[in-house]
Amino acid sequence: MALREPLAEDYRIVPAKPADLDEIARIESESFRVPWKREFFETELVEPYRYARVLAAAEQGAVPQVGGYLFAVSLYEEFHINKIATDRRLRHQGYGRRLLEDALARAGAVGATAVTLEVRVTNATARRFYATYGFREAYRRRSYYQDGEDALAMVLSLEEKGPRLKV
Secondary structure (H helix, E strand, O other), rough: OOOOOOOOOEOOOOEEEHHHHHHHHHHHHHHHHOOOOHHHHHHHHOOOEEEEEEEEEEEOOOOOOOEEEEEEEEEEOOEEEEEEEEEEEHHOOOOOHHHHHHHHHHHHHOOEEEEEEEEEEEOOHHHHHHHHOEEEEEEEEEEOOOOOOOOOHHHHHHHHOOOOOOO
16 A cells, blocks of 8 residues: 555644543554553553654544654663554554654654664554664563563664764
8 A cells, every 4th residue: 555645734643641541541452452451541641751743633623633642761772662552543654653753752852872662473554664763673672562572672862873873
């Protein structure tokens, strides 16, 4: 399927707020075999050093109102992406790229030297997606997921790109 450039006015990236949690939980449960609970996302909104963003519909009444989300945390020099997903109706339209590029810009702005994340070993689509940004498969985490599947830890070095990543 061809990737189309999303219209900037359709969805905008804004800080996640408690009113978004039901939609975040819905997207999460539709996107992952072992989804995070709503309460996990709620905690992420109040914990320090967190970066929580949603794709918010520009118009009231648009469906979906929340088109996707990204949750990350800054840990010393590392910027770790915990979760990223888009509503199934908006996939393959560039919205996931917008979320990731926003997070990479934030990582550079806070002085991170690396961006990290985990991905299921069986999720070849996600692995290819991250590779297009320069993420490399660093190591395997055995039985990382609750269902026993291994994860690949992927790392994007920002040092190789200079002091700040420009996206």
